[in-house]
Amino acid sequence: MSLSTFAYRHRLVAKRTIAALAKVLPATASRRLRAFAERAAFNLTPQYQGETLPPIFGYWSSRYLAPDAHRLGIDSPESFFLSRIRQSASAGNTPVRVLSVGTGACDMEVGLAEQLKAAGVQAHITCIDFNPALMRRAAATAQARQVSALMAFEARDCNLAFKLPPQDVIIVNQFFHHVTELETFCRSLRDSLTPGGTLLSSDIIGRNGHLLWPDVETEVQRVWAELPAAKRHDRHFNAMQTRYRPIDHAAYSNEGVRAQDIVGCLLAEFDFELFFSFGAAIVPFIERRIGFNFDPQQVDDQALIDRIHALDAAALSTGRYPAANMIAALRHKGAVTQAPVHEPITAEQHVALTEQQRAKTMSVRG
Template sequence: MELDYDQRIINETNRFDLVEDLNELPPIFHYWSNRYLRPQLEKFGFSHPDGFFAYYAKEAIKTHHGSMRILSIGSGNCDTEVRLAKTLRKEGFHDFIIDCMDINQTMFARGLKLAEEEGVTNHLRFLKADFNSWESQQSYGLIIANQSLHHVVKLEHLFAEIKKSLPPEGYFITSDIIGRNGHQRWPEAVKVLKKIWQQMPPRYRYNHQLNKEQKKYVNHDCSSDSFEGIRAQDVLPLLIKNFHFETFIPFANLILIFIDRGLGPNFDVNNPEDIAFIDRIHQLDEELMLAGTIQPTQLMAAMQLNPSDNLRLRHPKLTPEFCLRQ
């Protein structure tokens, strides 16, 4: 039975009430990201998502005369926003306000405490709102969506409000998920994963979130009882329809199954056999994405209302249109 919207809100709020560190990931994820993702990002002038947000915050401030307001959509515990405020202050930028938008008061309380501890409360405002029904009352030089778009049901409404809020020189930037709804994999990726599953040792199959061995690959739909990935597959098509990319960095499909919280703890970064397995999956992932056999499921992108004279791509072949699943 399909859950109604209010029940999903309750489930989502209750789940995140208990999550104090949204960024906690197993060591194998950091091995992979530092070896393979970080060098790709450094070509663009940053090393990690926090650096990406700071890079475009500084670009927006430089082109924005006077004080600037930043909006962060689905800010959660506001740890990203606190770090951004600290970075901007450290680099000599002081005339800015970050509006942290979320529906979860418990997470806001953690965010306020963190902002007080780090001395940046004068740069943060807390905006309690549901991004599915939020209506813009401000102009923002920079709008950030950090791992939040895949929780949005009314993407069309949200993107319309973002367009209303953004001046021509402003930026809308996101680090988010663009794969199949509910963090599932499309059939062509499932086919590859099932083959890998048959060949890998049982110790790699233990799911630490479910506390059991998965003898067969299960293509689980995480959106069945919450907003987790509820319209993830619509994010990229609607971004293409509504905005113009300046930076487009798509990445990762198969590899995420093995380095995330479920299976990731199975892999020891000091074990050559485990590292060799992760390296092989990454290489296969890249080959299949560049061939167009499977599509990236993650995206970091910077967008504006008007076309850019210089679209920056992670790989010449991986254009926004090429990464759409047809």
């Protein structure tokens, strides 16, 4: 057994050890430890992990998420990014200067470069990630797939201020929720965006560490109590749980470290042209820990997911609690020329709901 395989198989012990150390170390040392753990995780986690969502996620996303997104012109985050790059090219920005931040091994970005090349769209994509090994791997992939001339790769810590040559399109795909110095990062993005440029993102914007907000957890626990024992098996603990047990992933890494602050930090530097937020109480039942307990071919399981989604969607649309995910397009302050699109609520309303839930967590602690 290789060292990486051994480390991956014993990751739960490592997570608990890091979480315990992070509680007693000084703040600076704790942040460095979590950052180191995250870098190690990206090196050790098998690449196939991205394809291991449970089948019930596909049922929910195709039945509910995809139709809602399609009405907003979004078929997937990747196609959304591609269409916005092509729009920029149509507006006369050639070659389109694209910056993608927090890219990992750049699988999506290499795919975008291939599609743009095939469509005859002149573009250059700069990829940034804090992991030099992943940048080297990405450069090799781009070379093998004959798009290296259209791409550049740079290892950089985005918690530190930067200002790059002006970019027409900036993509932050599932990365904001890994950033500790969000205010600095958002200012760096602002300083690196052309006056008419667009910032695009698909990200997680729920409670820090991917915990549940109080009102979200109330709904989750209510449904959990109704489930038969077989449906309450938690793969994280490899055991049946009498109650759903939220896990603070920010305790041992930068996973979701400041997720709840993302929208507010973006509002301080940009205006939202599009803000599509979705998913809260439904999330635990369709992700990896619990989702494999449900079979999309079983009518009873379909009905359960339908019911949870209905109550979740109603709560989100009426502003009972904020969503945990977003797809968004933003521009410089004052640069949004058409009526902003928001579904189901505005970014400002999301921030207000987040503050309400944050206050509830503080009152519970008190």
